[in-house]
Amino acid sequence: MVIVTRGDYIWIEPLAKKEFDVAIGARVISAEGRRIQVMDDDDKTYTGSILVAVNPYQILPIYTAEQIKLYKDRKIGELPPHIFAIGDNAYNNMKRYQQDQCVIISGESGAGKTESTKLILQYLAAISGQHSWIEQQILEANPILEALSPHTAWQPSHHAVCSAFGNAKTIRNDNSSRFGKYIDIHFNKQGVIEGAKIEQYLLEKSRIVGQAPDERNYHIFYCMLAGMSREERMKLELHDASKHHYLTQVTYTSLLVLVVGDQTSGGDNSGILMALTLIFTLEFIFFSL
Numbered sequence: 001m002v003i004v005t006r007g008d009y010i011w012i013e014p015l016a017k018k019e020f021d022v023a024i025g026a027r028v029i030s031a032e033g034r035r036i037q038v039m040d041d042d043d044k045t046y047t048g049s050i051l052v053a054v055n056p057y058q059i060l061p062i063y064t065a066e067q068i069k070l071y072k073d074r075k076i077g078e079l080p081p082h083i084f085a086i087g088d089n090a091y092n093n094m095k096r097y098q099q100d101q102c103v104i105i106s107g108e109s110g111a112g113k114t115e116s117t118k119l120i121l122q123y124l125a126a127i128s129g130q131h132s133w134i135e136q137q138i139l140e141a142n143p144i145l146e147a148l149s150p151h152t153a154w155q156p157s158h159h160a161v162c163s164a165f166g167n168a169k170t171i172r173n174d175n176s177s178r179f180g181k182y183i184d185i186h187f188n189k190q191g192v193i194e195g196a197k198i199e200q201y202l203l204e205k206s207r208i209v210g211q212a213p214d215e216r217n218y219h220i221f222y223c224m225l226a227g228m229s230r231e232e233r234m235k236l237e238l239h240d241a242s243k244h245h246y247l248t249q250v251t252y253t254s255l256l257v258l259v260v261g262d263q264t265s266g267g268d269n270s271g272i273l274m275a276l277t278l279i280f281t282l283e284f285i286f287f288s289l
Contacts, residue, residue, distance in 0.1 A: 004028050004036060012038065027080070049076055051086050055112040063119055068126045083116055087123040095191050110172030117183070121196075124185065128193040164223050168207060169216040178204040178218070208279060211249050221247055224276055236277045245283045 004010060008028045026038035062082070071084040073092065079085065090101040105116050163175075170176040180202040186194045211217060225233065225241050233239060241247045 004031055006030060010038065049089070051081055051083060053081075053083065053112065053116070055110060063122070065126070068123055071123075072127055083119050084123045087120045088127070091124060091127060091191070094187065108172070109170040109176045114177050117181075121183075121185075125193060128187070128191060164219040166203060166218070168211075168218045171212070171214055175219075178207055209246060209282065217247050221276065221279075224273065228273075232273075236273065238277060238280065244280055246280065 006028055010026060010028060012026050028036055028038055030037040063084075067082070067084060071079060071082055071088050074085065074088060076085050076089050086103060090103050093099070094101045103120060105113050105120070107113050163177075166177060166179045167175050168178050170178075182199040183196055184199045185196045188194050207215075207217060216222070221244075222241050225238060225244075225247075228236075228238070238244075
């Protein structure tokens with residue numbers, strides 16, 4: 001016999017045992033005799049060992065150092081659903097079985113994949129004992145992760161420039177990462193992070209030549225044209241954003257220029273500008289079957 005009380009988290013088995021039915025997590029809000037009442041009022045829940053999360057579009061105080069300590073060395077299901085529990089489970093399985101582990105983060109645009117990735121890295125860096133420096137090292141190895149956040153003020157950096165090459169406006173997210181990434185995190189035998197790198201980088205190439213309604217091309221094109229002087233654009237036979245087909249496949253009034261380039265750099269960017277300019281020459285080439 002199992003005794004549960006208010007506030008406990010339990011697994012609920014589905015009534016119909018279909019092929020893809022799995023147990024879900026819920027919180028007990030009342031328990032009287034053999035009857036219990038449960039509620040799932042969080043933005044996260046488990047389906048088996050899979051964490052299902054909904055982007056709350058607000059900052060929640062649940063990713064603090066105290067939360068990291070709370071979820072360390074806890075089994076999935078002992079505490080409310082949390083991305084730290086997924087990270088801790090993968091970390092402990094790696095140490096226990098001495099085998100590589102993989103955390104897959106997926107979802108549609110605006111679901112919070114990039115933020116979830118950063119939270120996993122934050123947790124792993126903290127419990128490995130190298131939180132003082134390793135998190136920044138990981139971001140240096142993966143500069144595209146340090147994309148602009150609507151909750152933080154922008155400061156010029158090469159990270160922002162890198163993110164402009166891979167991020168674009170979508171219906172649900174003004175700064176959506178339009179690529180897939182496989183981040184390989186390296187641990188030593190003591191379970192301490194020693195480094196990280198991107199193994200694969202898959203860019204959504206089709207966005208360059210065509211976008212869905214109310215979406216935009218990559219930030220870098222708007223940034224480049226907004227940051228160039230009239231003389232520089234004329235030299236490369238470029239115009240402002242409103243004159244380029246690749247950048248005006250949406251209503252022009254929605255083309256809010258997001259300048260994220262590093263305007264403090266004095267380096268020679270002519271090679272990058274020329275490569276981006278060549279893309280615009282494709283606007284005048286049409287193919288037919």
